[in-house]
């Protein structure tokens with residue numbers, strides 16, 4: 001049986017790899033990597049972020065939205 | 077004393093002189109309440125991610141200061157009273173924050189890039205205040 005199809009490549013948290021401690025809500029070019037085209041936050045299973053960095057990214061995105069640096073998610 | 081970062085957006089129709097006046101007034105509010113201003117930055121006019129009070133653009137001003145909750149209350153009260161301010165946000169930067177102010181890139185959907193972005197032409201000014209403690 002072919003196994004490869006289901007074994008997912010191990011995704012590493014980019015922030016842990018880069019030793020980034022603070023996710024800045026003003027760094028929109030970074031944050032845009034973690035929102036979909038509609039503006040939704042990319043889930044951890046896709047982004048590969050660890051729990052704590054995913055939380056930081058989520059908080060930063062919400063802050064960026066509230067000060068109009070990022071758009072709110074579009075309704076379907 | 078706690079470190080705060082406060083960011084506010086001035087209506088784009090406001091002249092540069094008026095912006096300076098508003099900034100000076102807000103600096104005064106911080107200082108009057110015993111706060112110590114560490115950094116002030118003007119990002120100039122930027123496109124907003126969505127319309128705010130019917131405006132598509134706005135001038136972003138960022139303050140970093142040390143102070144207590146009293147400063148925040150008075151500052152936010154003054155933001156609300158000031159017609160030229162259309163939006164604001166105050167946060168406590170967390171520990172890992174290097175203190176460098178990263179100016180967001182204006183262009184949409186750029187791929188991952190290093191934290192530079194300090195080369196925009198419409199950046200007006202940036203200054204560092206005296207260090208606290």
Ligand SMILES: [Zn+2]
Pocket residue numbers: 013014015016017049050051052053054
């Ligand atoms: Zn991580």
